[in-house]
């Protein structure tokens with residue numbers, strides 16, 4: 086079962102991405118691609134493979150209306166190329182106009198991996214945040230935080246906990262009697278991370294996208310469920326016996342004052358029952374637009390009467406990179422990954438030793454061509470080192486035809502990796518200086 090393969094704290098290897106769509110209801114990102122303005126190359130190249138509910142974020146990008154992007158990093162080891170993918174996606178959305186949030190999940194690292202608070206701080210800043218800023222995160226416009234320092238986040242987590250019980254966490258994450266309570270709390274804190282950008286303090290409810298690897302989908306699904314449960318009203322499209330559409334609005338957590346206020350504000354033909362309203366006389370072509378307008382009115386009433394009015398958070402999912410040695414990338418096998426903080430010459434050597442999709446002999450390769458789809462070098466080039474799509478296409482075709490040979494190809498990738506890391510590490514030093522002088526963040530480096 087693919088279900089067992091998706092686990093935020095396990096070692097995840099997805100062999101067949103089509104099962105994500107069939108078994109989990111993740112939508113294919115490719116279906117939205119032509120609507121994305123200036124898509125990132127992760128999107129163009131199918132590295133971002135799926136999404137949930139990204140349509141609302143896309144609409145906000147196109148309309149230049151408010152939206153947010155948020156993701157987090159567990160400070161449990163060195164920042165590597167997998168983390169870079171999330172960082173690049175946060176930064177891309179920030180540049181597209183999103184209010185950007187990046188969190189260091191120190192409560193998760195402390196509770197799940199038993200990492201000391203001091204180490205969480207050290208790793209969080211010097212590995213993750215410096216690289217995020219070096220890659221282009223705008224510190225002035227965005228928000229950086231540690232979970233443990235954020236009281237508002239912890240208060241929200243507590244509130245969200247009113248809508249989740251132990252049986253549900255056990256079903257999703259396999260929690261059992263011996264699971265630590267703080268591990269369970271860290272799940273709620275992550276739910277709160279995802280919904281925090283929609284708090285009043287940050288401008289209220291808005292479309293929010295969480296760029297993650299597919300292993301994080303359980304958190305996304307749970308948070309979407311909780312966000313929906315926290316709403317005071319439930320909106321549904323329905324059809325009457327003559328198949329005419331109508332909108333049903335039911336009070337779930339709303340008191341009678343909020344309900345009366347909503348009934349007063351909703352325009353058009355309506356039937357009002359006890360804590361339930363049906364909006365009638367809506368023609369199919371106007372249904373979607375009317376739903377959106379009604380949703381706005383409902384949300385405004387919820388906010389006025391003390392609710393959160395959350396929009397369902399969206400997510401994009403990127404593929405996992407395979408390890409350089411083939412198989413999984415593992416922090417216990419240094420040869421299998423490249424850290425953004427390791428000496429560029431060490432990283433370049435790892436690239437030269439990486440597993441390729443080449444043939445056993447040069448003659449065979451020239452005759453039969455290589456297998457770029459199985460090659461870790463090609464994956465590095467596509468995912469991180471070559472910006473130009475035409476060049477990527479050329480590399481693929483030259484490899485397939487046997488015109489490209491592995492020794493030269495590896496040397497080229499090693500050189501690109503060396504230059505990238507050298508430049509990145511210089512930018513990290515500038516980021517360190519920036520943080521040191523930043524009023525909000527300087528205490529992290531003291």
Ligand code: SF4
Nearest residue numbers: 442455460484491494
């Ligand atoms: Fe991989 Fe390059 Fe060899 Fe092709 S030529 S298999 S892309 S290393």
